[in-house]
Amino acid sequence: MHKFVRLSALAAAVAAVPLAASAEGITNRTIGYVLTNKSWAVYQTPDGKTECPAGLNDGPREQFKALYPDDGKQRTLLETHLAREADIWFPNENEPETDKGPLPFRYAAGKMALGLNLDGKIGSKDFSGPRGDTGIDNELYRVLGCVPGFRGPDGANYFFENDYMQRYIFNRVLLEITDVDDLTNDNDVTVTTYRGLDGLLTSANGKDFIAGGTQRIDDRWGKRYIHRLKGKIVDGVLTTEASDIKLPWALTFDTNPDQGFKQAKFQLRLTENSAEGLLGGYVDVKDWQHRFTINWSTHHSSYGQMSIPSITRAMRKLADAYPGPDGKMTAISAAAEMKFAQAFILHPEKSVADAAPTPGAKPVDQRAAGGQ
Amino acid sequence: MSAQQYTNTLANIFGPDLKFDTRFPPLVRTTGLLGNGAAVAGVSDSQLEQYQRTASLVASEVTNATHRTFLIPCKPKDDKAADAACAGKFLPAIGRLLYRHPLAPDQSEALVKEANEAAVRFKDFYAGLAYALEGMLLSPEMLLIAETTEADPARPGHQRLEAYSLATRLSLFLWNAGPDSALLDAAARGELQTPKGRARVVEMMLASPRVESGVRAFFDDMFGFDDFATLSKDAETYPSFTGATAADAREQTLRTIVDHLVTNNGDYRDLYTTRKTFISTALAPIYGVPAGRGWVPYEFPAESPRTGILTHISFLAVHSHPGRSSPTLRGKALRELLLCQAVPRPPANVDFSAVENPKSNIKTQRERVNLHLANPVCAGCHKITDPMGLALENFDGSGKFRTTEKGEAIDASGSLDGKAFTNVVGLGQALHDHPxxxxxxxxxxxxxxxxxxxxxxxxxxxxxxxxxxxxxxxxxxxxxxxxxxxxxxxxxxxxxxxxxxxxxxxxxxxx
Structure with a gap:
């Protein structure tokens, strides 16, 4: 005989008529979300000329050609391919010289960027946001903004980082907001990040990721991704207090790197179906370079003109936090755009019914949730 | 024999791991049941081709190197030659189960001879066996249920089924498969023709796990679940309704029925009020609940609008249009499938322009069906289908709960044969109490x-x-x-x- 699970009586039990209630997607003062879209925050104008007046950066192939032109000069494998490969894994301090000088790097220009005010100050180098917010710290944008692979919608990294996040369950990121009474205004909520164990719920036409799926928490291998953050919701926007976090951030199958964010904050607009906004924080330059390099080969980086040695040198140059023993900054301010769809989060010690919504709850409009 | 009966029979004889697909032609629904349509048989050339294909697949599976070691009770002296002794051990025994009665000696001899000749021709004992087995699987004696009668000694002047025909009828009824060896033995002993003997056999059959297949097959037929084969939903309107949803919706209701009626021996009428069911990953998004791994027993809480199998996706989605719900289709199904009442088809010259005008300001299905009531030609039938169908309007065409339609609050009140209610919970109770x-x-x-x-x-x-x-x-x-x-x-x-x-x-x- 089957044992049927039963939802325990809820305080906000609904009368028989009408059968609908206004649970607003919150169950037991909890709502869960699963990450469906992410990309490094790159502010783009339609033609790119505002932020990249000097054009876009060269990649590995263009740089190789500039460094080792077909000029009849004899060069060994060690001097060419292996030298470049070494520079990817252990970037030199300076760009290599060509007969026309060092390889150039084009930084994003302008005063506009996406991101968060991480240090609470409005400095002269800080950006303003498209919605009028000020003091935005996102020096990583200056580095990546004119690298084709990081620009949407079809840059190689922009596309594949998202694509692998969606397809590769290792990358499943969950957000669970607890102690929440109201998704519009609540001055004290707790946000917990987890790694999930399940695929994303797709729509019938396969084009969108929709709300209403279920995610089990990885409490075995995913412990390092569990972070508890305090936060508040103001006018529908959740902002968490700064805290160091780590998220799974693989770019290909069979790799399992993390991306750490120091003093990280989520700023997400919440609905009962979705959460959308930014994750801001400082990323360690060395870690960022290592994560990218073990994920993505030179061959792949060539599609999207992503020269890791040049990007790393630029990150070192613009690093703006966490000074090392030598006084040089080791981390750079950064931001990622993120989209989540509502999901029921199953805790290992709880039953399915524990995560079930209030009876007769307002149905989730799945079309409103995180599409691609 | 239906495709499922054929599959179940072979699974019972040869084991469930045999790999073959059974795509038999659809049956014609007759007085509410496909089973009645199966009572009239006719086989066309194209149908015979499908039967032959399946028979060939089964015969080669049974005799292949993986299965022969345990399905064939002997080994030939030489794999590359005929072996009448070994063929004679296998074919008559299997023939008894496939044909649902013992084979006459000349019938057995003919089968062995056929296998031997084929083995010589193919220079392969097992190929010869497969050849004979394929012929048996394709035989009318296997595919068609032919019942034999005899004089009924208890009722002079009347006929009754002879024992093997009765065994087959019992088996198809209770197990949705041909009789097994024990049942054929009981027929051979004449036990089925005595009240005491038949009672013992029926108890044995009801105690068998195979009764679950019988119950599932009956309700699958009674509820018209063959409609799932052609069910489609607009992916833009119902983004969470996928092919997996449809398959699991059918399974959900059948699981609920078996659990309630067989496992728990519950009151049939309570199927229309019970909140106990099973949830799968594909169904959970539409029910708005979390999913466990695989099928999970689940009970909707007392305050939930999900009460009874009428509120299952299987009923709500099948009896809706691809892009919207339909109080009329739901009401019609309720009357025809559950109450055995006949709802006349709409007249051929009915004017649908008012309800199908895409520019109309109709917001709710209640407004839409009310237009029918203004037309005397339509009103007669719609009055007998719509009042109870409207009580299901809190569920859209995919079966998802809703409180509004195009911004308008949904009024889910209705009535069933004089019993009024305000929502689907009331409808479930009214149906439960309906004589x-x-x-x-x-x-x-x-x-x-x-x-x-x-x-x-x-x-x-x-x-x-x-x-x-x-x-x-x-x-x-x-x-x-x-x-x-x-x-x-x-x-x-x-x-x-x-x-x-x-x-x-x-x-x-x-x-």
């Missing part, structure tokens, strides 16, 4: 078991079955037992033509 709900089940079950539409002559029998069913507290296994043990189940009425001939003969002799 035609159990009697419809009795009629359908008897018709399904006896292999034909219910005739007027069977009305007294139905009255008896209804009384027994009510006395049992509407327990379905009791109904199955009562039918299986009834004289009517094994009695054979002469067809009208034969009766007329008999009357003519009597008149002639009287002259």
């Amino acid at each position: 035609s709900l159990p009697t419809c089940l009795v009629e359908r079950t008897f018709s399904y078991g006896s292999g034909g539409s219910v005739t007027d002559a069977a009305r007294p029998m139905l009255a008896y079955l209804n009384a027994q069913f009510a006395a049992s507290g509407y327990r379905f296994p009791t109904l199955l037992r009562t039918i299986a043990l009834s004289t009517a189940f094994s009695a054979v009425e002469a067809p009208p033509a034969a009766k007329n001939e008999a009357r003519t003969a009597l008149k002639s002799s009287a002259k």
Whole structure:
């Protein structure tokens, strides 16, 4: 005989008529979300000329050609391919010289960027946001903004980082907001990040990721991704207090790197179906370079003109936090755009019914949730 | 024999790991049941081609290197030659199970001879065996249920099914498969033809896990779940309704039925009020609940609008349009499938322009169906389908709960044969209490078991079955037992033509 699970009586039990209630997607003062879209925050104008007046950066192939032109000069494998490969894994301090000088790097220009005010100050180098917010710290944008692979919608990294996040369950990121009474205004909520164990719920036409799926928490291998953050919701926007976090951030199958964010904050607009906004924080330059390099080969980086040695040198140059023993900054301010769809989060010690919504709850409009 | 009966029979004989697909032609629904359509058989060339394909696949699977070691009870002296002794051990024994009666000696000899000749021709004993087995699987004796009658000594002048035919009828009724060896043994001993013996066998059959297949097959038929084969939903309108949703919706209701009626021996009427069911990953997004791994038993809370199998996706989505719900289709299905009532088809010249105008300001289905009521030609039928269909309007065409439609609050009040209610919970209770709900089940079950539409002559029998069913507290296994043990189940009425001939003969002799 089957044992049927039963939802325990809820305080906000609904009368028989009408059968609908206004649970607003919150169950037991909890709502869960699963990450469906992410990309490094790159502010783009339609033609790119505002932020990249000097054009876009060269990649590995263009740089190789500039460094080792077909000029009849004899060069060994060690001097060419292996030298470049070494520079990817252990970037030199300076760009290599060509007969026309060092390889150039084009930084994003302008005063506009996406991101968060991480240090609470409005400095002269800080950006303003498209919605009028000020003091935005996102020096990583200056580095990546004119690298084709990081620009949407079809840059190689922009596309594949998202694509692998969606397809590769290792990358499943969950957000669970607890102690929440109201998704519009609540001055004290707790946000917990987890790694999930399940695929994303797709729509019938396969084009969108929709709300209403279920995610089990990885409490075995995913412990390092569990972070508890305090936060508040103001006018529908959740902002968490700064805290160091780590998220799974693989770019290909069979790799399992993390991306750490120091003093990280989520700023997400919440609905009962979705959460959308930014994750801001400082990323360690060395870690960022290592994560990218073990994920993505030179061959792949060539599609999207992503020269890791040049990007790393630029990150070192613009690093703006966490000074090392030598006084040089080791981390750079950064931001990622993120989209989540509502999901029921199953805790290992709880039953399915524990995560079930209030009876007769307002149905989730799945079309409103995180599409691609 | 239906595709599922064929599959179940082979699984029972050879084991469930045999890999073959059974795509038999669809049956014609007759007086509410596909099972009744199966009572009239005809095989076209294209159908025969499908049967042949399946038979060939099964024969090669059974005799392949993986299965032969345990499915064939002997080894030939030489794999590359005929072996009459080994073929003679296998083919008659399997033939008894496939044909549902023992093979006559000359029939067995013919099969062995066929296998031997093929083995010589193919220079392969197992190829020869497969050849003969394929022929058996394709034989009318396997594919068609031919019932044999004999004089009924207990009722002089009447006929009854002979023992093997009765074994087959019992087996198809209770197990949705051909009889197994034990059942054929009971037939051979004459046990089935004695009340005590038949009672023992029926108890054995009802205690078997195979009864679950029988119950599933019956309700799959009664509820018209063959409609799932052609079910489609607009992906833009219902983004969470996928092919997996449709497959699992059918399974959900069948699991609920088996659990309630068989496992827990529950009151049939409670199927329309119970909140206990099973949830899968594909269904959870539409029910708005979390999913566990695989199928998870689940009970909707007392305050939930999900009450009874009418609120399952299977009923709500199948009886809707691809892009919107339909109170009319739902009401019609409720009356026809659950209450055995007939709802007339719309007249050929009906004017749909008012309800199908894409520029109309109709917001809710209630407004839409009210337009029918303004037209006397439509109103007659819509009055008998829509009032209870409207109570299901809190569920959209995919089965998802909703409180509004195009911004308008949904009024889910309605009535069923004089009983008014304010929402689907009331509808479930009204249906639970409706006198035609159990009697419809009795009629359908008897018709399904006896292999034909219910005739007027069977009305007294139905009255008896209804009384027994009510006395049992509407327990379905009791109904199955009562039918299986009834004289009517094994009695054979002469067809009208034969009766007329008999009357003519009597008149002639009287002259």
